[in-house]
Amino acid sequence: MKTSARARRVGIYVRISDDREGGGLGVQRQEDDCRVLAASLGWKVVELYVDNDVSASDRRKVRKGYRRMLADIESNHIDGVLAWHPDRLYRQPAELEDLITLIEANDVEIRTKMAGELDLSTPTGRLHARMFGAIGKYETEHKQERILRKVQELVQAGAIHNGGHRPFGYERIYEGTGPRRKVIEDRIDEDEAKHIRDWAKRALEGESLYSLVADANSLGIKTSTGGLWSYQGMRALLASGRIAGLKEHRRQVVGKAVWPAIITVEQHQQLRALLNNRAEQAKENGAQRTSTALKYPLSGLVRCTCTEDHIRMKTSPSSNRKGPVYRCPPKGDGGCGGRTIKIADLERLMEKLLFAKLEEVEPMDEGDPNDPRPALEQKLGRWERRVEELKEELLDGDRPGREIQGAIDTLNSRIAQTQREAAEYSVKTRILEVSAEELREVWEDYPPARRQSVYRSLIKEVLILPATPPKNVWNPGRVKVFWK
């Protein structure tokens, strides 16, 4: 028997299922919600029960987690149960009846995030529980549909033009001819889709869009209107939800589209996070756009120590016979104007350091304790859930819409920032998965832009210290590399 002084010792029950509502609701999310609920009730979580209905080939297979939970109730190991929704907890009437029998014999409380307390000790409570079993699933599906319908209404009200030209990667099927023909289907164009997948992969490995554009144009790949690729065009393509089979409205994904996907939703999210980040970095670093192809892969990373914020050194054509150098900007532009380092010398050193670094880094396995992504995912889950709640509030209309929209916007920008952090880390791990040997083999064939992306994903900055006499002798000690 429990006393009121003792916190309830409870178990969280989560279930993975492939039903529509459960499909979008990860186990982690169910667990997170239940933990929050436990904290608010002052309950102590001592067990976690997980069942996977998806992988069970035999649907009638006994749910192991559920059985273990019942046994723990019986042995008084736990005296409370938390679940996300009653329909997570029991799947069939018989399972509910088992639970009711047990609860009548023990002092056990059940709470769910979505439906509150499940009181199986009273006839009314039991009736509710039985009803939840029957209608719970229907109800949540219905709610999802309600939100989706609302969004669709908004999209239509926003006058989306379904016209426009054929999207790259797809073959467009029309009904009728002439200006009033109707689009009836977008099918994948395998040749173009192959390019999209290649570009997406390279962008995710950190290659710059300029480099992809130059490559596409040199290979004679045309845009869907038959023109040359531009930075903006490449960016719009790779950041679009369209190629992941997602429908967007004002750059926000509003749902799954009717056309097929060329890349995965995960790739899309990483691409979008990365490309947004690059746009911001470009702004910070001042206009970095150059129409001429990049010549020196270390550009942007090489900095002088004469200022506190390490001013960027710029490439400068050979004065005398030294060959091109990186030079600190003149005094009028905030630098010292004097410090230079020969590009050829620096590149040779940096290649050596890069390969040494790759040899020293152990290949990451799945359990890297420094991997920030699990923590980031948790944050994301929490915020995304909150956005969903706020969207529902928006439908209810109790609070001023502007206020809620403001909160949604704040959360969305936090979500974007966090997705970026996760994506940046993924780029780094992709590079680190390549062994030094593998990279050495392809390094010679890498254009400067691609080399730059490798350097950039691993290096924060390369500091150049003042020259020491004798000044005309190469001194690698002047170079200090800060790895990410």
Ligand SMILES: [Zn+2]
């Ligand atoms: Zn300087």
